[in-house]
Amino acid sequence: MKLLPKQLNTRLQLRKQLRRASGFQIAIAHRLRQLNVEDWRTVTAAQSFYFSPEYLQMIEVAGPANLEPRYALISDDDGPRAAVCMQIVQVSLEHFGEPGKRKLKVPLTERILVCGNLLSYGQHGVCFAPGSTPAELWPAVADALYRTRRCEKLDGQTNLIVVKDILEADKEPSACLGKLSYSAVETEPNMVLTLPEGVHTHADYLANLASKYRNAVKSQIYKPFDAAGFRMERLDDVASVTGHLQDLYLQTHTNARLRPFMLDQEYWPALAAAAGARIVFHVAVKGSHIYGFVVTLKDADTAVVWHIGFDREAATNGVPLYLRLLHASLTQSIDFGCRRVSFGRTALAPKARIGCRPEPMQVWVRHRQPLLNRAISPLLRLIQHEDAPEYSPFKKDNQPL
Template sequence: MKQLKGTLATMLDERKRLRSRSPLQLAIADRFSQLNVEQWRTVTAGQSLFYSTEYQRAFEQFRPANLEARYALISDGDTPLAAVCMQIARVDLTQVGNGKQKSAFQKLGSKVSQRVLVCGNLLVYGLHGVCFAPGADRELVWRAVTEVLYRVRRAEKLAGHTDMVLIKDLDDAAAAESRALEGLSYGSVPTEPNMVLTLDPAWRTHDDYLNSLTSKYRGDIKNRVFKKFNESGATIEAIADVASHAETLQRLYLDVHSNATLRPFTLPSAYWPGLASLGAGNVVIHVARQGDRVLGFIVSLKDGDTAFAYHIGFDREAANTGVPIYLRLLHASLAQAIAFGCRRVSFGRTALEPKARLGCTPEPLYVWARHRHPFLNQLLQPLLRFVENEEPPEFTPFKAAPSDAGAK
């Protein structure tokens, strides 16, 4: 009994410690310009483009209408330790189900709505919510992050309740570092994995990639993708003047986006030239053409050693005729990643099978979630454990390495 009391006291002390104010200093802003930009640069220098000052300023210009940005700097005295990127998303029933066929469920529209506070960036996959300065105590910073989220959520009561808080897209390492969030009533749930292709440093062209595949997979790509695509009279090209193509890109984006089961945001047409101007040569948009008709597009973005292949849009009517637009665009982005000199391509977490056939492997991602109402949060935690995600199929498209072959 004495030992039990000691254990209980230890647990209560730990809970009290976690729920006390952070010893670090917090600066929270509604607009990026309200923060100390030089301190932000100190933290984010040499890290992801999605943390950069340039991206934050651009986001405020081309953000989706239902997303609002919030920002924070976490410091120890005058020493910045972390930058925090947040978004408040207003979601309602018009964003659920097929966007082209209105159901009785959707007709309720904005009458059933929710405000969600997200630590991260809904526009891109991966952890882009917390950027740590080199040498920062990550466990201590994560505690400060939860205080930032608490303060922002409380302040948002003036604009309406923000019931749900999400910290999105943590990999295995970040999930382990932030484990203290369990003591603050956050629940962790795995999402669908990010499909990642590791690029061989020896590859200099797309042909090098093809030559690394077994004959079965190489022949399948050449015949089922490239041959069919070329026979349709379609071509692939990178566009230089994105602004003049913005409305076309938007139409193709909406053609795919409107069929998604869940649409937490809808990008505006200004997003495409805005994103392209951010990255200079590090953002390339490829389009598939059939004469003067644009059939589809994909965005390739270089972010350090990682290339993002995302924001794909295509003409569904043309795709239904048998033109492999989607698959050909994936290969265009893969070729661009090799040209960028990247070490990996992040293809995201949809269409798992065709990406697995490319040679991608799943990279686990997790989300921390918390509801403001204690009772509902207690219900949420066990429900999270029942969330099931699609398992990506396993393929072995690459030739065995010489050492592996010799060992057989």
């Protein structure tokens, strides 16, 4: 009997490994309430807000129409060890590229299983119980993803799995995915600001900047914003202005090249209610009209500059709405007592001038069809992403570590 070539035999063994049970107990659910929510809290307590039942159940009610949540709770005989947040998103060509400029009009749709959260940036797919060893549990995460994808056949084939926003600290523990036919691809980085010691107000932040950067903030952002008659206010009653927020969100959202989902109007008050004191909305106002908004979240020790929307016409006419909203969120982050501020992965240059540094992120991708999956890896290596420019806005003696 002729033996199989070594390379083919290795692939077959890896495929068998993918289909082998991890040895952990895995519960999979469409709704969080179908799981033991107290076990979920045991795993996720005091960790990211994005794993909290309050947030996840809010998404179930007020999340995007083309997004369906899935959950997995991984346990052993000693109790719950990991919580997995998944989303099945149905996308089409309408979700990609510049609106109105697509040459291809084929009604192509695809269901994608995402381990993570499309509404956020960061590793919000897997949460490990305190004291656990992530490298021991990632094979169980792969097991949960495989089982979830297989369960979806009755609702429609789910061909692609994406494990979203793997940070540097997650790369080695999740490396088992590479042995299970997943391919890694680097994405645009998350821009993160680490504030120098002794910064307790926005004025302290400005005092730590080199003079040319400090003068630029004052003369190019604050001065023209104020001169145009605008002011920045904290928004306490989100429900009363949801229509305004939605309009501004759409003006910003529809301009993006990648739009895998669209939030609805009821999302904004639902988010405010779910997050409570952790979240603050700021609005840019002229007279009684809102021209922009930004959402700032206190997520454990990190402040997240999250959703943003602004009036495109006013911005085109020279009002620095976007930059002023970023500084409003930065001010709130300092007020939260956070030294680490996550600004997200777009508009890398202006965020670098604020003092942010790039935090590399990657995704793991796997297609269910072996032949297509083999083609994915070289294609992913061709994907280019924007690199963050290098700036040193802080005084030499005040550079963050």
